[in-house]
Amino acid sequence: MHIIESGNVAAALGVKLSRAQVIAAYPITPQTPLTEKLSEIVEAGELDAQYIPVESEHSALAVCIAASSAGARAFTATSANGLLYMHEQIHWAAGARLPIVMCVVNRGVGAPWTVWNDHQDSISQRDTGWIQIYVNDHQQIIDTVIKSFRLAEEVMIPIMVCYDGYLLSHTYMPFDVPEQDRVDAFLPPYKAPYALDPENPANLNTVTLPDIRFDAQGRLAHGYMEIRYLLQEDMRKALDAASSIERQFFEMFGRGGDAFFELYCCEDADYIAVSMGSLSYHLRDVADLLRASGIRVGVMSVHLYRPFPASMIAQALVHARRIIVFEKALSYGYEGALCSDIKSALFHHGHNQARPEVLGHVLGLGGREIRTEDLHEALKHSCTTPVAHPDEIGWIGLKI
Amino acid sequence: MHAITTILDLPEEEFLNPGNRSCSGCSLGIAYRVALKALGKDTLLVVPPSCLTVLQGLFPIAATKLPSLNVTFASTAAAATGLLGALKAQHKTGIKVVAWAGDGGTSDIGIQALSGAAERGDDFLFICYDNEGYMNTGAQRSGTTPIGALTATTPFKGKLQPKKDVPAIMSAHGISYVATCSAAYPLDIYDKVLKAVTFTGVKYLHLHIPCPPGWGFNPRLSVKIGKLAVKTGLYELYEVEHGQFRLTGASQKLADKKNLVPVEDYFKTQARFRNLGPDQINEIQQLITTRWERYFQTMENGEEG
Ligand SMILES: Cc1ncc(C[n+]2csc(CCOP(=O)(O)OP(=O)(O)O)c2C)c(N)n1
Ligand code: SF4
Secondary structure, three states: OEEEEEHHHHHHHHHHHOOOOEEEOOOOOOOHHHHHHHHHHHHOOOOOOEEEOOOOHHHHHHHHHHHHHOOOOEEEEEOHHHHHHOHHHHHHHHHOOOOOEEEEEEOOOOOOOOOOOOOHHHHOOHHHOOEEEEOOOHHHHHHHHHHHHHHHHHHOOOEEEEEEOOOOOOOEEEEEOOOHHHHHHHOOOOOOOOOOOOOOOOEEOOEOOOOOEEOOOOOEEOOHHHHHHHHHHHHHHHHHHHHHHHHHHHHHHOOOOOOOEEEEOOOOOOEEEEEOOOHHHHHHHHHHHHHHOOOOEEEEEEOEEEOOOHHHHHHHHOOOOEEEEEEOOOOOOOOOHHHHHHHHHHHHOOOOOOOOEEEEEEEOHHHOOOOHHHHHHHHHHHHHOOOOOOOOOEEEOOOO | OOOOOOHHHOOOOOOEOOOOOOOOOOOHHHHHHHHHHHHOOOEEEEEOOOHHHHHOOEOOOOOEOOOEEEOOHHHHHHHHHHHHHHHHHOOOOOOEEEEEEEHHHHHHOOHHHHHHHHHHOOOOEEEEEEOOOEOOOOOEOOOOOOOOOOEOOEOOOOOOOOOOOHHHHHHHOOOOEEEEEEOOOHHHHHHHHHHHOOOOOOEEEEEEOOOHHHHOOOHHHHHHHHHHHHHOOOOOOEEEEOOEEEEOHHHHHHHHHOOOOOHHHHHOOOHHHOOOOHHHHHHHHHHHHHHHHHHHHHHHOOOOO
């Protein structure tokens, strides 16, 4: 059924269709309407779930961690400072290998206070061991929430579904809401491989030594490092799992198709603009304009940011002369994280091949308006001017 | 009132394996063992970092036979809520959820989550074992460290502030059951745990846990010192049932007999109080005496609470 609704409602409907069993969240702009919608869905009896109105984000994730440890499908959502307040829990959920799904409605972080969109919040959680997916529109929000529960439960790794605050969360777009029975066929009920249970008692997340150790029956158990190695291994395996789930989703629902990234006019492109989230649609318009003036530009929008599909990304980019990365986040003192990741993907790719140059731009921090003219100017300049200082990041829309 | 259990009718089944990693003379083991007997098999435990984490053992060996979830320091009560949510969502009944945290994990870093859960009325038992300091990290001050006590972070002057009254804070939430116990009176713990789990919402038990290395006394004296804390009137055993306060067990007897042991006898047993001068001891004695005068009067008036 097609409806016209906000991005936050798309997320809530995805959670409902996924039959989440325990939902805990704390309001923060611009995630708040998602939280409200979920409480409404549960209170109206449209979803048989426990909705816990916790007193903080730290507790929201605590509830999800415990619920998931006891075998329930758990969901939470937050933005910006809420996400940062969860930080130790975010690491914990990944280390404990719990398939929690969380929507991050991207917003800049304080200080100073801002409620507007950028990606600094979720990018700063890049190294926590969560899968991170960035989506571009409302259809992708609802579909990705559903696919994420499937993927998280298959690889036992939690997932952040990241979408732009306001630009997606509060705007209205038409999208298709899949039927419940088809979602049920795609996403079976969660069966935890292990869960807290008096019939089968276990102590979870106990203090673990640096080295491997025998248990009381003389069997060797992992040390901390083995447990963390397996998280990395399974993260890399999640690339294949994500692809295969994406294929199945496409076969059932006729949408999506590439779990890793979306390419727009990249095949013959000399210049490829790379970004994440709704900005990539904006860049497509600019690419059209530039193509009309004879500059062959393509756009890559990265969906799966962790695990990073480095070789596939490099393959898709390596034929271009220049890659221009547009980011709403920054690793202060260096450059945008995506820019570094793209560089490293290309560096590892064909050693004997000529590699494209990579330029990084930062824009839209704290909701600074991204004007099409500025984007056009920056992209055009990046395509047509020799690169004097490849390490210098470009600031778009800066008024200083 | 519930029946008073004697040592003879305590269940034989153990949920704590013999041998654990707590210090010799640690009274947490006494309290934990007897409380787990009262809780029984159908229990899920939540434990934040603390001495109990250490007592519970190092992966893959566990001292506790009950399912137990280790969680982050501030999140104990919220995690208990999460377990309840999962049980309800899966329509599982007859399983108790019990959180066990130290005084730091309860009164300081964990109080927000605990207060939130109490206000929401989530149905679990929260047990705070109070060894009056951050013992796991080497005996630093906590909110419940008593005034005057030397700790690793109050090394010369001793703690300047009085002990935070966590049971009173929990009572102020209007929860159905709050009680205090001491590891020196394990059967009282057993009975209060049995009773606590019959109430709904958050139930709160506060256990006084003498700690030989943290308090500076010989490990063989743990029970004796625990009893002294009660007999001096410094630490009361009581229950608050639906808002009704009443002294229990050894403290009730103390109110009957009106024979408080001088608090100095308690202070003398522990190195952490070696800085207390006569004036400070007198002051504390005054506070205790005034408080107990009220209890004596209540007893004389024959009032229940
Ligand atoms: C967020 C966080 N801060 C600090 C610590 C370090 N830490 C671990 S246990 C502990 C003290 C625990 O004290 P308490 O709760 O009183 O329990 P006890 O060790 O006395 O049994 C501290 C400070 C931690 N694990 N997590
Ligand atoms: S430090 Fe104290 S409370 Fe902790 S294990 Fe040792 S004796 Fe027990």
